[in-house]
Amino acid sequence: MSQSFAEMSARERLAAIVDAGSFHEWLPPSERVTSPHLAQLGVPAAFDDGVAVGRALLAGRAIFVAAQEGEFMGGGVGEVHGAKLVGLLRRALRDRPGAVVLLAESGGVRLHEANAGLIAVSEVMRALLDVRAAGIATVMLIGGANGCFGGMGIVARCADTVVMSDIARHAMSGPEVIESSNGAGEFDSRDRGLVWRTTGGKHRWLTGDCDALVEDDPVAFRAAAIAAIDAHRPMTLAALRLESALLQQRVDADGDNADAVELWTRLGIDDARAVPDLDADAVRALRPAALAALANGGA
Template identity: 40%
Template sequence: MQQALSELDEGNKPPQLQSFLEANARTRAKGLVDEGTLTELVGPADRYTSPHLPILGEAVEFDDGIVTGIGLLGRRPTIVISQDGRFIGGSIGEVSGAKMAGALKLALELYQRLSLDGAPPPLEKRPLVLISFETGGVRLHEANAGLLAHAEVMDLLQDLRHKVPVIGLVGSKLGCFGGMGFVAAATDAIIMSQFSRIGLTGPEVIEQEMGRSEFDSADRALVFRTTGGKHKYIIGDCDFLVEDSIAAFRAQVQQLAGLPMAEIESLRCIGSPALIAKQMAIVDAISQLMPSDSLDVWRAAGNEPPQALVDLSLEAFIASVKRYSPSAADR
């Protein structure tokens, strides 16, 4: 009963004051843009549902587990894509994939419309894309359509390069895994909270395939040390860590949105031979450490004792943490 009352109180708060972790996809989408400006695209009223799930005896949702819309952040037209992990784990199928791809196409169309004689739009009117990830990746019920959607989205992210900033937000309960982990890595910048996770293969899948001795998915402390925001910040898989509120994510987005495109792109993890080489150097250096736990990586980065970072507040963590670099293993 107490938990139900707490959730009710949370739902009565204005969107921006709510926990990013606890909010649903629609609340996050509304709270990231200026109040009252979000217009949902292909929303529940349009009743586009998966054509495949009923054949398999599965229930459908009228938004197919993803909210797409356009709003304003100041004067900027802002495309929001917000996944909902409560529907089949936020997985991507034919309809949800088409909605995601369509939103990215709209961002490119807006950029072209706002460009004057081939010149980019003024900074204050430059379109922006925000993707709130909450997903396990491809929907196995409609895997071919889901894989095609992943490929189309990755292609569209390349079309938006150097034009429209695409910012990934990972702060939900489910986190971002599977093929969507690749999509997140291909965005221009990633913002996380310490309470969410990002990766390619989820803990349960690793345990299933490799055994509990390799990775115990029930060990929540281990899971968060390995895939959570603090570890991803240390090894450079996310650019910013923020508090768990929609307002905190929005504030970081606003700060990024005001930067020139070149500065935003400098935050990318991948996207050029040099960036790929840097990532491979990090992977190689960490592999040579032969770590038995992420704490070994934290120590190699110069954090001593590494365990102390686990319980630090976000502010204290950001102020004291040392981030990993390819040369860290030589220390």
């Protein structure tokens, strides 16, 4: 049985995704490029600032790749962390690899570096969109234990392909953030079932937020990343209009539903309550009918 992708470290995921021995890291831990802000606050730093970036081969093709380390500050983005991602993307514009693959695991911007982190995320977004506009495939793999939230949740949706595992999570605001702002009555972050129904890979797949749903398996993620490069979709005005139309369809279909189960029911899924217990294959089979129902404003 393969190892769980969610339980791997950032570098273990990288090693599992790219061709064996092909990863060459830029600014590795030995360079000790760390956050100046954390040091000033007396907070322990990481020698790679929580992200590994570099070049590699994927099925023999040259790619640029980055992986966020969720064990360091939840994969939070600070000034140096963000600068490494921006540098990777800008170098991609110069060297034009076959793709840029980002292995995301982040709770968003570090509170310790709030302003610097917010600026960094905006720069990552701009650089990623520049890479897409240049015709280079951008692939986001989401399967870490911490999910992909906050600024990185937005960055993920800027990529042309999003791959998620069935136990992954992706959203703009994390459950704790929503609860602290609006109370547990709005969103109870301790309700694990609610959190996964609302932000999990299965829900994102059924509502069109991700392009591939895989098992929590590095082999499956690797295969999906290779397929994503082959199915690269250029960023065009027509594509943006289709995305906008999908978002409006979701608003129209959702109405005032309080739970994902209610939306799944409106999308024609007969036993919607069983969805969280289904495996990835079974959930994948539900999507065509669900998207068709979305297009019709809900079943």
